[in-house]
Amino acid sequence: MKLEGSKRWLIAGIAIAVLVSMFSAQFNRYxxxxxxxxxISIILAVSLNLINGHTGQFSLGHAGFMAVGGYTAAKxxxxxxxxxxxxxxxLLFLLALVVGGLASAVAGLGVGIPxxxxxxxxxxxxxxxxxxxxxxxxxxxxxxxxxxxxxxxPKDTTLGWTFGLAAITVxxxxxxxxxxxxxxxxxxNDDEVAASSMGINPVRYxxxxxxxxxxxxxxxxxxxxxxxxxxxxxxxDFLKSIDIVVMVxxxxxxxxxxxxxAAILLTLLPEVLRQxxxxxxxxxxxxxxxxxxxxxxxxxxxxxxKKGAAEV
Amino acid sequence: MDWLLxxxxxxxALGSIYALIALGYTMVYGVLRFINFAHADVxxxxxxxxxxxxxxxxxxxxxxxxxxxxxIVLAASLICACIGMLIEFLAYRPLxxxxxxxxxxxxxxxxxxxxxxxxxxxxxxxxxxxxxxLLPATDFHIAGxxxxxxxxxxxxxxxxxxxxxxxxxxxxxxxxxxxxxxxxQQAAALMGVNINRIISFTFGLGSALAAIAGILYALKAPxxxxxxxxxxxxxxxxxxVLGGIGNLPGAALGGLLLGLLETFxxxxxxxxxxxxxxxxxxxxxxxxxxxxxxxxxxxxxKV
Amino acid sequence: xxxxxxxxxxxxxKFGGLTAVGDFSLQVHANELVGLIGPNxxxxxxxxxxxxxxxxxTDGTIHFAEKRIAGMKPHDLTKLGIARTFQNIRLFxxxxxxxxxxxxxxxxxxxxxxxALWRGKGFHHGERxxxxxxxxxLDIFDLAKLRDEEAKSxxxxxxxxxxxxxxxxxxxxxxxxxxxxxxxxxxxxxELMKLIQFIKDKFKIAIMLVEHDMKVVMGICxxxxxxxxxxxxxxxxxxxxxxxxxxxxxxxxxxxxxxx
Numbered sequence: 001m002k003l004e005g006s007k008r009w010l011i012a013g014i015a016i017a018v019l020v021s022m023f024s025a026q027f028n029r030y031x032x033x034x035x036x037x038x039x040i041s042i043i044l045a046v047s048l049n050l051i052n053g054h055t056g057q058f059s060l061g062h063a064g065f066m067a068v069g070g071y072t073a074a075k076x077x078x079x080x081x082x083x084x085x086x087x088x089x090x091l092l093f094l095l096a097l098v099v100g101g102l103a104s105a106v107a108g109l110g111v112g113i114p115x116x117x118x119x120x121x122x123x124x125x126x127x128x129x130x131x132x133x134x135x136x137x138x139x140x141x142x143x144x145x146x147x148x149x150x151x152x153x154p155k156d157t158t159l160g161w162t163f164g165l166a167a168i169t170v171x172x173x174x175x176x177x178x179x180x181x182x183x184x185x186x187x188x189n190d191d192e193v194a195a196s197s198m199g200i201n202p203v204r205y206x207x208x209x210x211x212x213x214x215x216x217x218x219x220x221x222x223x224x225x226x227x228x229x230x231x232x233x234x235x236x237d238f239l240k241s242i243d244i245v246v247m248v249x250x251x252x253x254x255x256x257x258x259x260x261x262a263a264i265l266l267t268l269l270p271e272v273l274r275q276x277x278x279x280x281x282x283x284x285x286x287x288x289x290x291x292x293x294x295x296x297x298x299x300x301x302x303x304x305x306k307k308g309a310a311e312v
Numbered sequence: 313m314d315w316l317l318x319x320x321x322x323x324x325a326l327g328s329i330y331a332l333i334a335l336g337y338t339m340v341y342g343v344l345r346f347i348n349f350a351h352a353d354v355x356x357x358x359x360x361x362x363x364x365x366x367x368x369x370x371x372x373x374x375x376x377x378x379x380x381x382x383x384i385v386l387a388a389s390l391i392c393a394c395i396g397m398l399i400e401f402l403a404y405r406p407l408x409x410x411x412x413x414x415x416x417x418x419x420x421x422x423x424x425x426x427x428x429x430x431x432x433x434x435x436x437x438x439x440x441x442x443x444x445x446l447l448p449a450t451d452f453h454i455a456g457x458x459x460x461x462x463x464x465x466x467x468x469x470x471x472x473x474x475x476x477x478x479x480x481x482x483x484x485x486x487x488x489x490x491x492x493x494x495x496x497q498q499a500a501a502l503m504g505v506n507i508n509r510i511i512s513f514t515f516g517l518g519s520a521l522a523a524i525a526g527i528l529y530a531l532k533a534p535x536x537x538x539x540x541x542x543x544x545x546x547x548x549x550x551x552x553v554l555g556g557i558g559n560l561p562g563a564a565l566g567g568l569l570l571g572l573l574e575t576f577x578x579x580x581x582x583x584x585x586x587x588x589x590x591x592x593x594x595x596x597x598x599x600x601x602x603x604x605x606x607x608x609x610x611x612x613x614k615v
Numbered sequence: 616x617x618x619x620x621x622x623x624x625x626x627x628x629k630f631g632g633l634t635a636v637g638d639f640s641l642q643v644h645a646n647e648l649v650g651l652i653g654p655n656x657x658x659x660x661x662x663x664x665x666x667x668x669x670x671x672x673t674d675g676t677i678h679f680a681e682k683r684i685a686g687m688k689p690h691d692l693t694k695l696g697i698a699r700t701f702q703n704i705r706l707f708x709x710x711x712x713x714x715x716x717x718x719x720x721x722x723x724x725x726x727x728x729x730x731a732l733w734r735g736k737g738f739h740h741g742e743r744x745x746x747x748x749x750x751x752x753l754d755i756f757d758l759a760k761l762r763d764e765e766a767k768s769x770x771x772x773x774x775x776x777x778x779x780x781x782x783x784x785x786x787x788x789x790x791x792x793x794x795x796x797x798x799x800x801x802x803x804x805x806e807l808m809k810l811i812q813f814i815k816d817k818f819k820i821a822i823m824l825v826e827h828d829m830k831v832v833m834g835i836c837x838x839x840x841x842x843x844x845x846x847x848x849x850x851x852x853x854x855x856x857x858x859x860x861x862x863x864x865x866x867x868x869x870x871x872x873x874x875x
Contacts, residue, residue: 114596128592133593175731181721183718201688281424289403
């Protein structure tokens with residue numbers, strides 16, 4: 001059955017990730033690190049895409065959700081890993097990630113609900129504000145290292161975990177949006193008044209988008225924490241949120257495949273431009289301006305109208 | 313009691329600077345319905361303009377002096393007015409018909425571009441540079457309080473500029489045109505208003521104000537650096553929204569209120585660490601409960 | 616006469632000092648075709664917005680299927696059975712024709728978010744049902760072959776038809792059409808009249824129509840209510856309305872120019 005394919009892709013994706021991961025000891029450390037970075041970016045971009053791209057809720061605070069998830073997962077790991085035998089470590093890791101994701105989901109609820117009535121500019125500013133508030137709170141929490149950061153997080157993140165979770169993220173967002181239920185997200189984006197007149201509850205969809213997006217951002221945060229082994233509040237600032245937003249815009253808001261490619265590209269770009277590190281941010285900001293002036297619909301918008309029947 | 317009054321004076325001075333910056337935000341929002349993220353960076357450019365002009369001006373009118381300061385301020389605001397108009401022309405005008413979000417992202421891009429370019433060692437460098445003393449500064453000791461002359465200057469200058477702005481917007485032809493454009497761009501165009509010129513003028517005016525605010529801010533700050541505009545800009549933006557974005561008296565009111573709130577909060581121990589967060593918290597609260605701001609009017613969407 | 620489906624009882628809405636709709640009382644019965652007419656600015660669309668929950672009445676009550684509906688949100692009212700089209704077409708621009716209608720079927724669906732994620736047998740069965748339903752509906756209105764077209768690229772007349780089809784997909788008991796004939800030429804208007812009559816007969820629903828074109832209104836409505844400055848000045852059959860001096864005065868003025 002054609003529709004069964006989506007679940008097959010998911011299983012295949014996870015399987016490949018795990019398989020490749022088993023050989024990761026052979027890989028160059030540096031490239032491995034970058035690959036994991038790409039995977040984390042994919043999760044961040046695809047989860048933001050649900051909020052910004054599909055549902056049209058302009059969120060500039062995604063880094064805040066990442067921070068909540070990352071710090072929660074890291075703290076749990078740090079506290080519990082001495083108590084857990086080596087063999088159960090992967091389970092603890094998974095638990096930490098999920099708890100981090102749930103914590104972010106709650107944050108997503110906290111941000112999503114008040115933001116409901118706001119549109120465009122105002123919504124962007126409020127979400128920016130929330131992101132900054134989260135950062136300021138973390139910066140003042142001694143229990144997670146405050147401004148000097150959280151150190152010594154166990155290195156649990158592997159290629160398998162990262163891409164396996166990325167596959168799940170992509171599956172969840174795509175499966176959600178490409179169903180009859182999911183058309184509601186796009187309807188709310190296109191015309192909220194018309195959508196509500198067709199029985200679609202805009203509040204429910206917006207909040208669902210925020211909570212789901214935040215959950216996966218939290219998972220990404222957890223993966224990030226156990227990859228870099230160090231967390232600092234400055235890593236989750238406004239600039240980080242903009243990073244993710246640019247990935248979504250570059251990929252074409254709402255186009256999953258485009259967003260994935262954009263996430264990979266924009267993660268590789270700073271590595272490729274290493275020698276120009278001095279100019280990196282200047283080039284980056286020019287890129288944003290140029291993109292908006294010339295191709296605001298994104299670089300990867302191929303294929304016109306989406307097909308009618310449910311598909312992934 | 314003394315402490316209270318002292319904080320009041322400090323708060324007013326700070327609030328005046330916020331008010332000046334907020335005016336720029338609110339004017340641009342009024343005519344274009346968009347938040348100019350790069351406004352805060354013009355503030356920084358104004359301070360740097362003064363920094364570079366100071367030695368040249370000092371050769372003729374040795375600083376600190378009132379004449380010297382005046383010349384520098386005038387020159388800096390002119391320079392920044394031009395920069396502001398240039399930004400509008402290059403980055404925002406081409407996007408006039410595009411969705412608001414596109415322009416918002418572009419504004420963020422412009423802001424980042426200015427900040428990062430200025431941080432580069434070939435331009436200004438990321439280090440903090442000491443700001444020259446432009447005015448003879450003395451401290452007045454009145455009834456046990458310390459009032460710095462700089463603070464008095466700030467409040468005075470702001471009051472004068474606010475009055476000037478009010479005059480321009482309410483009593484001049486171009487000000488009426490600005491108001492017309494902010495109410496209904498299409499109708500204003502049909503009535504013969506040159507939209508492009510008005511928008512340019514608004515940007516120029518707002519940028520000039522930002523430059524002056526930047527210089528005033530630098531007078532009290534420990535030094536200037538490329539990211540100096542970010543925090544005041546943010547606070548001023550919150551102030552503009554607090555007062556009702558698009559509303560000039562609202563911007564002034566919001567600026568003063570925020571300056572006072574922040575100064576008082578800063579004096580309360582434990583709260584001072586959260587200063588950054590407080591501005592945002594206020595912002596979120598206003599947008600949630602009274603999105604039109606204190607003096608603004610809510611608009612209803614026609615179905 | 617059976618219990619009315621929709622009852623407006625002195626429904627009023629004020630915006631500041633302006634009474635957009637005042638003391639409006641009207642009954643619509645099941646499978647009835649009612650017209651709402653009046654000069655521009657009379658409050659017709661506002662009345663629609665009251666019925667569909669976009670606005671809340673400041674006074675008076677509204678009952679639908681014997682439930683008080685004042686204060687209910689639009690999406691809940693749609694679940695109860697009120698659907699509408701808009702004066703300025705409001706299709707879902709980034710969706711194609713098929714999906715525009717599909718989005719409107721979701722309120723009656725039993726499979727929602729969880730099954731979309733799990734994608735078990737129930738989900739696929741449900742999606743197939745939806746596809747069948749949507750295609751059937753599109754077919755009746757001759758839009759099935761356009762299913763993959765972007766909704767906003769359709770010709771105007773097709774867009775209006777699509778909006779109606781989308782509203783029908785919510786399985787309404789009452790369908791509100793806001794100026795469906797706007798921008799149509801005489802031939803299209805003839806077809807629209809037949810279409811509305813067809814919908815009434817086939818789907819057995821009540822229809823309320825706001826229209827400026829008198830030929831359309833008088834041609835198909837069983838009952839007409841006339842609004843002027845937010846107040847109902849007349850109600851009756853097309854014949855009665857056409858002869859009513861108050862109505863004539865409202866439209867043609869009493870010797871002075873009527874305001875637009």
